[in-house]
Amino acid sequence: MRIAVTGGSGKLGRTVVRDLRDHGHQVVNLDRAGERGSGFVQIDLRDAGQVLDALTGIDEQAPDGFDAVVHLSAIPAPGLASNTATFQNNMISTHNVLTGAIKAGITNIVTASSETVLGLPFDTPPPYIPVDEEYAARPESTYSLSKHLEEQMAIELTRWHPELKIIALRFSNVMDEEDYARFPDFDADATLRKWNLWGYVDGRDGAQAVRKALEHPAPGFDRFIVAAADTVMSRDNTELIAEVFPDVEVRGDVSGNGTLLSIDKARAVLGYAPQHSWR
Known part of the structure; x- marks a missing residue:
């Protein structure tokens, strides 16, 4: 496919662009910054005209437009900008990308949502563990609200x-291989990473989820949690939950180090199969 990836210069975006190209797709990175000659096109996604213009065709890069859009560009976390700037950037950019794609005749869209909509940082405990896509969103920050x-x-x-078709991927905390050196330090304090139930996702597995979502044929909207198959901790889940969330309902056998951000739906529907672990 010919695929436009917004935010292809970001931490996850770089891996997504590489993975899609490795699987034979033509990819153009639409972002504010990037490397000339690398399939990069500079764009301000807050400008609807620029977005529509790019998605309908870019000289030399993609003159005939695109078959699919992967929208990763955003202010990627709470606290990196003011609340108003975060909300305006993320909402306007996403509106421009989604509606621009529709006007350009593109019907295959994958967009980056966030694990934060599950209720992070879980100062109010989750309704049950493992968490999944079945309960109503619980945004606790302006970023999560967006x-x-x-x-x-x-x-x-x-x-x-x-x-x-629009598939929203609720990515967990994205990690690259070089980030794993500090993981053993988390064991000393269970509260350090309780904010997302000790979850993470390797960027390479995040890219796999994007590719699987692009290949998924069903129209309509769906959402999926995307996480690694394990936690960031060496300590057993039952010990962690008893210490940090003693009053939360536990569903099923959570012993061991398996993810507490359920990826069952992504596995069953998309065929997502995480391959990478810090271990």
Whole structure:
């Protein structure tokens, strides 16, 4: 496919672009910054005209437009910018990308949502463990609110356009291989990483999830948690939960180090199969 990836210069974006190219796709990175000659096109996604212009065709890079869009660009976490700047950037950019794709005749869209919509940092404990996609979103920051509202926008757009597919991937904390050196230090204090139930995802597995979502044929909207198959901890899950979330309902056998951010749905529907672990 010819695929436009917004935010392809970011931490996850670089890995997604490489993975898609390795699997034979033509990829153009739409971002504010990037390397000339690497399939990069500079763009301000807050400008609807630039977005529509790029998605309908870019001289030399993709003159005939695109078959699919992967939207990763965002202010990627709470606290990196003011709340107003975070909300405006993320909501306007996502609106421009989704509606621009529709106007360009693109019906295959994968967008980055966030684990934060599950209720992170879990100062209010989760309704049950492992968490999944079945309970209502619980945004606890402006960043998380923007991600929740982006999902709601996608729901309505796919209702308006029945042929449209939008898959929102609720990525856990993205890690590269060099990040793993500090993981053993987490064991000393269970509260250090309780904010996302001790979860993470290797960027290479995040890229696999994007590719699987692009290949998924069903139209409409759907959302999936994307995490590693294990936690960041060496300590057993039952010990961690008893210490940090003693009053939360535990569903099923969680002993060992398996992820507490359920990836069962992504496995069953998309065929997602994480391959990488810090261990």
